[in-house]
Amino acid sequence: MTNQNSPSPTPKRAIYGFVLYLSAHLAFLIYVLWAFLPDELLRAAGFTYYPNKHWAITFPFTLFLGFLLAFPIYMILSYFKSAPLNSLDTITDNYAKDLKTFPIVEGQISPIADLNISHINRNLYLDYKL
Amino acid sequence: MEVLTEDFGKMGCIFTVKHSRLKLLRLFIGFIFLLPLACFIELYTQELFILWGVVFLLVIILILRLNKKVISERLLVLPTIGLQIQSENWLGTLVTEFIEISCVKDVVINEAIRPFTVTFYLCVLTGDKKSQEIKEIRPLFTHSWLKLEDLKKVYSAIQIKLFKYQKEKTS
Numbered sequence A: 001m002t003n004q005n006s007p008s009p010t011p012k013r014a015i016y017g018f019v020l021y022l023s024a025h026l027a028f029l030i031y032v033l034w035a036f037l038p039d040e041l042l043r044a045a046g047f048t049y050y051p052n053k054h055w056a057i058t059f060p061f062t063l064f065l066g067f068l069l070a071f072p073i074y075m076i077l078s079y080f081k082s083a084p085l086n087s088l089d090t091i092t093d094n095y096a097k098d099l100k101t102f103p104i105v106e107g108q109i110s111p112i113a114d115l116n117i118s119h120i121n122r123n124l125y126l127d128y129k130l
Numbered sequence B: 001m002e003v004l005t006e007d008f009g010k011m012g013c014i015f016t017v018k019h020s021r022l023k024l025l026r027l028f029i030g031f032i033f034l035l036p037l038a039c040f041i042e043l044y045t046q047e048l049f050i051l052w053g054v055v056f057l058l059v060i061i062l063i064l065r066l067n068k069k070v071i072s073e074r075l076l077v078l079p080t081i082g083l084q085i086q087s088e089n090w091l092g093t094l095v096t097e098f099i100e101i102s103c104v105k106d107v108v109i110n111e112a113i114r115p116f117t118v119t120f121y122l123c124v125l126t127g128d129k130k131s132q133e134i135k136e137i138r139p140l141f142t143h144s145w146l147k148l149e150d151l152k153k154v155y156s157a158i159q160i161k162l163f164k165y166q167k168e169k170t171s
Helices: A011-036 A039-045 A055-081 A117-125 B024-040 B048-068 B148-163
Strands: B003-007 B013-018 B070-078 B082-089 B094-100 B104-114 B117-126 B136-139
Touching (some): A117 B104, A117 B148, B013 B148, B048 B082, B082 B104, B104 B148, B117 B148
Antiparallel strands (some): B003 B013, B013 B070, B070 B082, B082 B094, B117 B136
């Protein structure tokens, strides 16, 4: 079982790695050839159906912009997903456990449960100097 | 933004938050920014009816915006009766909401995420008359986000008056 989960090299992983290495180099070679060779040469060699040359610049630029914008987009998405002020999700959810449902035994460690918001408020915010 | 408190002892208390009707500094800065824009689109060379149309459109937008602009929010705390939440907007319209005391389960200070900030806000936890369960949260003072110190004062006052919370020592 530990053999399956350890990160040490195995023959299977070595083969996958080598295939990935070869295909990455091949893909890069094809990309460079497609980007730099003129259209007439490519057509003379027999390749007539390939993407427009401007993609050689557009695609890397789009990828780069994607990496740059990924963090702000992630932040904005999480703000969209956060619960509105009047939803019950801000104080509780379906998995909240009330402390009263557990029997209290003297001397034992108290069970893990969620604190009631009223209780927290009384302890934190109630002060009598008005 | 200050909270004005009117205390009536056992009968209750009123908390009012007022906003200024006219914010002169903002108007001035807005004017400074709009003037180059108007010159850029060469508004001074247009026909008279176009200018009147622009003025009419702006007045309509102003009225629509003033309809939603809240100038004061008030909370009436009436022990054994309930809570009344009132908000008045610029054109004078009053929106009032009353929550019965048996529906008010608690009034707490909650923290929530608003766009690009985390704020404290006071809210009423409401539920059915018979059950202990909390059905809804009604946020208070949503047009004037108060500081935590002010919220604490309002919270303490409500806890003492509505729930008769007795505590031996001060916190």
